[in-house]
Amino acid sequence: MADSKSTKNTTRTPKAHEVLDFERPIHELEGKIAELEALSSDTNLKLGGEITPLKHRLNRLVQEVFRAISPWQQVQVARAAGRPLCEDFVEGMCDELVELHGDRNFRDDPAMMTAIARIGSHRVMVVAHRKGRDTREKIKAHFGCAHPEGYRKALRKMKLAEKFGLPIVALINTPGAYPGIGAEERGQGWAIAENMQAMFALKVPIVSIVVGEGGSGGALGIGVADRVLMMEHAYYSVISPEGCAAILWGDAKRAPDAAKALRLCSKDLLSFGVVDAVLEEPVGAAHRAPAAAVQELKRVIIEQLDQLGRVPMAELLDMRFKKFRAMGTLFADAAAVR
Amino acid sequence: MAWERFRKKRDVPEGLWLKCKKCNETLFKKDLEAVLSVCVHCGYHFGLNARERIATLVDPDSFEEMWSDLRAIDRLGFVDKEPYTVKMTKAEAKSGSTEAAMAGVGRIDGLRVSLCVLDFSYMGGSMGTVVGEKVTRALELAADEGIPCIVVACSGGARMHEGALSLMQMAKTSGAIQRLADRGGLFISLLTNPTTGGVTASFAALGDVIYAEPEALIGFAGPRVIQETLRTELPEGFQRSEFLLERGFIDRIVARKDLRATLAQTIRLLAPQPGCNAGSNGGSNTGA
Numbered sequence: 039m040a041d042s043k044s045t046k047n048t049t050r051t052p053k054a055h056e057v058l059d060f061e062r063p064i065h066e067l068e069g070k071i072a073e074l075e076a077l078s079s080d081t082n083l084k085l086g087g088e089i090t091p092l093k094h095r096l097n098r099l100v101q102e103v104f105r106a107i108s109p110w111q112q113v114q115v116a117r118a119a120g121r122p123l124c125e126d127f128v129e130g131m132c133d134e135l136v137e138l139h140g141d142r143n144f145r146d147d148p149a150m151m152t153a154i155a156r157i158g159s160h161r162v163m164v165v166a167h168r169k170g171r172d173t174r175e176k177i178k179a180h181f182g183c184a185h186p187e188g189y190r191k192a193l194r195k196m197k198l199a200e201k202f203g204l205p206i207v208a209l210i211n212t213p214g215a216y217p218g219i220g221a222e223e224r225g226q227g228w229a230i231a232e233n234m235q236a237m238f239a240l241k242v243p244i245v246s247i248v249v250g251e252g253g254s255g256g257a258l259g260i261g262v263a264d265r266v267l268m269m270e271h272a273y274y275s276v277i278s279p280e281g282c283a284a285i286l287w288g289d290a291k292r293a294p295d296a297a298k299a300l301r302l303c304s305k306d307l308l309s310f311g312v313v314d315a316v317l318e319e320p321v322g323a324a325h326r327a328p329a330a331a332v333q334e335l336k337r338v339i340i341e342q343l344d345q346l347g348r349v350p351m352a353e354l355l356d357m358r359f360k361k362f363r364a365m366g367t368l369f370a371d372a373a374a375v376r
Numbered sequence: 377m378a379w380e381r382f383r384k385k386r387d388v389p390e391g392l393w394l395k396c397k398k399c400n401e402t403l404f405k406k407d408l409e410a411v412l413s414v415c416v417h418c419g420y421h422f423g424l425n426a427r428e429r430i431a432t433l434v435d436p437d438s439f440e441e442m443w444s445d446l447r448a449i450d451r452l453g454f455v456d457k458e459p460y461t462v463k464m465t466k467a468e469a470k471s472g473s474t475e476a477a478m479a480g481v482g483r484i485d486g487l488r489v490s491l492c493v494l495d496f497s498y499m500g501g502s503m504g505t506v507v508g509e510k511v512t513r514a515l516e517l518a519a520d521e522g523i524p525c526i527v528v529a530c531s532g533g534a535r536m537h538e539g540a541l542s543l544m545q546m547a548k549t550s551g552a553i554q555r556l557a558d559r560g561g562l563f564i565s566l567l568t569n570p571t572t573g574g575v576t577a578s579f580a581a582l583g584d585v586i587y588a589e590p591e592a593l594i595g596f597a598g599p600r601v602i603q604e605t606l607r608t609e610l611p612e613g614f615q616r617s618e619f620l621l622e623r624g625f626i627d628r629i630v631a632r633k634d635l636r637a638t639l640a641q642t643i644r645l646l647a648p649q650p651g652c653n654a655g656s657n658g659g660s661n662t663g664a
């Protein structure tokens with residue numbers, strides 16, 4: 039149902055209010071180029087000689103700026119307005135899509151999107167955090183923070199996928215599971231824990247991708263998979279940098295220090311063996327070229343599903359557990375490691 | 377996730393006398409130990425470290441500690457006010473525990489069990505790689521030996537200083553529980569004050585049977601986080617054992633003095649028969 043309609047394969051210039059502080063030099067140069075281009079078309083002046091070198095400079099500048107970003111800037115990129123949300127990835131990469139609602143128990147949680155879909159030749163169950171595109175949607179979805187019923191909705195749909203042999207594609211983008219009275223009353227901890235345990239037993243291939251924010255338990259609640267991937271400019275962390283800073287320094291404004299200490303960038307997670315692979319993003323990150331990012335994710339998911347589809351199920355389940363079993367098994371006393 | 381939040385409220389008695397946190401009565405420390413650190417006036421359950429907890433649960437001299445030499449390494453190079461390595465050294469000196477969990481095998485009323493107990497006195501019982509590994513090994517040992525596994529939760533959540541590796545212990549332990557379940561093993565989760573964050577959202581919530589001590593704080597998000605997010609007062613008794621029992625998330629509240637007997641009874645009535653109590657010491661592989 040959702041074709042890649044709005045997504046032409048071009049670069050997107052963030053709107054002025056969306057520009058991140060460290061992107062300002064890029065934004066200024068882009069403005070200058072746009073001005074010259076407008077002038078050129080209005081006046082029929084041939085300004086190509088001036089524009090072309092500026093465009094080269096822009097390319098170099100974008101590369102330089104993004105090569106040098108700090109962990110805290112990285113977190114800001116993962117949250118950037120204009121960066122494709124899970125719902126953008128889902129709509130952009132699925133060739134067919136039927137959204138299914140509800141946990142058949144308490145209510146439909148808009149912060150969790152579940153759908154049967156086709157990606158290339160693969161029938162899949164999509165499970166994804168939804169942050170919402172506009173203010174109304176964002177409020178409904180609690181800015182991507184799911185309640186227990188959201189995790190239970192995901193589990194119900196994943197079991198449906200297992201029944202009919204559909205692989206599961208889980209897209210992660212959440213600041214964390216919702217911290218509230220209702221969420222606690224309905225067993226937030228229980229919902230997340232039960233999802234993780236169940237995902238170790240699901241007899242279908244599972245691919246999960248952290249596309250934006252990988253916010254602690256709220257991310258992991260749909261994050262157990264045969265292949266765990268992470269986009270280059272996503273982050274994945276045990277606690278938000280703000281929360282960590284508030285606890286360790288008593289000051290949430292020290293979030294940049296916490297972001298650095300937590301080692302939450304994709305290259306860190308890859309080095310720890312927490313993610314299996316990192317998906318390169320277009321130069322200047324996905325928010326500057328959303329369509330290209332969506333297509334790359336689609337290509338990688340198809341590739342992963344092709345590979346996983348050839349592995350016998352018993353082996354797949356065994357490998358799934360062993361992957362997580364091996365995480366955090368380096369200890370100070372080598373003699374203690376069995 | 378935020379174990380340090382609890383640091384100032386530690387329940388460790390100091391000196392000869394202490395005041396009950398709930399009823400404010402003065403208690404003689406020596407007397408308190410004899411009654412399992414429960415206030416004789418109001419029933420308030422004081423915190424226990426792992427060693428003390430194990431002593432209240434297992435048959436005398438039956439506990440054999442395992443994997444005691446596991447120590448975390450500082451993979452992240454984590455520094456806040458001091459390096460993580462320094463923090464660990466201090467935590468060990470202060471608590472007398474080498475990590476935030478102690479595991480091994482022991483007997484409860486003659487029944488052999490695999491046991492892992494979290495230790496709040498060491499960095500708030502926070503779950504890093506060592507805690508995750510000990511819980512996992514305890515579950516695996518239970519599966520291999522065909523004995524029940526009991527894990528006593530007491531933790532502020534995942535340990536920030538080991539970053540995503542701490543987070544992944546949630547998945548690792550949950551997977552190990554599924555493995556034990558595949559082999560028909562019994563897992564009993566005991567929740568004590570406090571159990572929050574990533575510990576609640578993983579193994580603590582996955583017991584075949586879940587027991588809790590009275591009035592323990594149990595939840596995913598810490599009360600302060602919720603209060604700050606919602607900017608509202610929390611309901612009376614929110615996130616306490618009684619609140620969770622009422623809402624159906626724990627099987628039973630068990631007072632400390634009844635824990636041993638209840639655990640033994642649960643194992644006799646529920647554990648798989650053939651593997652049960654394969655060892656000596658009389659017992660109940662034919663049911664109680």
Ligand SMILES: [Zn+2]
Nearest residue numbers: 396399415418
């Ligand atoms: Zn008292």
